Amino acid sequence: MLIKVLGAAAGGGYPQWNCNGRMSKRARFKEPGCLPRTQSSLTVSANGKDWVLLNASPDLRQQINETPELWPEADGPMRQSPIKAVVLTNGDVDHIIGLVNLREGQPFSLYASDRVLATINSNSVFNILNPEKVERIELAIDEPTALSGAGVDLGLTIEAFDVPGKVALYLEDASKGDNFGTEKGDTIGLKVTETATGKSFFYIPGCAAVDGPLAERIRGSELIFLDGTLYTDDEMLVQGLMPKTGARMGHISMSGPDGSVAALEPLDIKRKVFVHINNSNPTLDDNSPERKAVEKAGWEVGFDGMEVRL
């Protein structure tokens, strides 16, 4: 099983278009050690030929251009793509808008929870994906689903599960109280298993907390890609960027007693990679003390083009 990080940044990307924060500025002016990153997506393949996208970011066209594995075969038919399926983990624009790039009548399967499919179905722009060629499949929660697309068995099984989170920003309903109308299915994690070998990894790019059930689920696993939005819960306020905490946005922080580094420390996970990293997060700087701290704790900070073989 081959996994590639297409985009390791959170919504807005790194740098963010309208951000003059210290970190965005350093990436914009190409300061060494501050590698730019596109928005949040992974791709995975069992056979190295047929690929599944995990989330479809607004930067997908650029990501495909930079990833030869996702190009049509040079001697293939006039219209062809190795992308046979897309699985969505929530309805955030940084995870769904890339779907519109998969236009032009190409067949593939689209998997998402009932809640996220309802959002796709209610936004007419996604009808650019020919409904006769792109099957929209509701993901069962806590049950294995064998992935297929364009008539191909992809050799991968996913298990979707609910994780603590928040409904997408543009769907927040302030009248519904503290959770803004969040329901089950709004934020899911994925366990991806290579059907032939049983090898598996977790992909959880949006996650508000590592609670008991989630800790037990991921304990002892081989590999996890986890929500690395913020380093500290209040860093966007402290940097003067935006008056929102990570908790308000539905994202766990890396540091602190309730952070992901502490939460995963006792869980005996072989390889831990942060993805969905916000442009305010100081671990994006290769040489920052925060980067050294997470690396010392056994974590890697994801980057575009990162490859992991399992």
Next chain:
Amino acid sequence: MLIKVLGAAAGGGYPQWNCNGRMSKRARFKEPGCLPRTQSSLTVSANGKDWVLLNASPDLRQQINETPELWPEADGPMRQSPIKAVVLTNGDVDHIIGLVNLREGQPFSLYASDRVLATINSNSVFNILNPEKVERIELAIDEPTALSGAGVDLGLTIEAFDVPGKVALYLEDASKGDNFGTEKGDTIGLKVTETATGKSFFYIPGCAAVDGPLAERIRGSELIFLDGTLYTDDEMLVQGLMPKTGARMGHISMSGPDGSVAALEPLDIKRKVFVHINNSNPTLDDNSPERKAVEKAGWEVGFDGMEVRL
């Protein structure tokens, strides 16, 4: 007045993600003379400081990253952008999806026809633009509109006018006959005038035909950016890419007796630039006979980063 082409390609871009056509392949493998191009958008400024986007393509994040004029001022506030307004000419995904990149509470004005605004309003993903900070303004047709945004007078006046065209692909209604439910306001052209000097240019990236009224409107003008989707009406069929003609897609071709080169020849227009160029169009090859032919007829083939000062 300074105009920059952010993206000169039509929907899908050049190369197109799933296309093995001769032209896409040559761009994908970086053949000399076949310069890749992102999707359809221009930007214009009267003062070189505040900018207006004409259409917002799915590639907007990449386009901003490659255009220093659109970066926040290096010594500006924490959140800032020179983009003060966006004007849409139709509801095609290649012209509207980039709006989602302008997230994060940045104020600007969004101008579009009643028909296109209705599409924006009915797709919840666009609520990622904070409705309290992004004013949605209905464009009057055949009347001048002075552009402003984020409290700034932009020194530009636009006149929107209906042109022959077709409703966006994902909104086509086959039950409504040959025109798929197309109505006035679905495809507009823009005359952009620098208020202080009266200098003006035309921007018409989608256009099915140059009819009498359109010909009279653009006659004698200084500069036009025109729909250059196809070179010949049936080139996508001939190349085996897709069973649709330009006419079916609502786009005039460059060549032929009803084509744009012939139609504009007698109109005494000083500078003529093709934009919204499809990846099947042989004029994308700098050295093709078709490129030589349109250049001989006084046309330029637009490219990303092209600058025009008026």
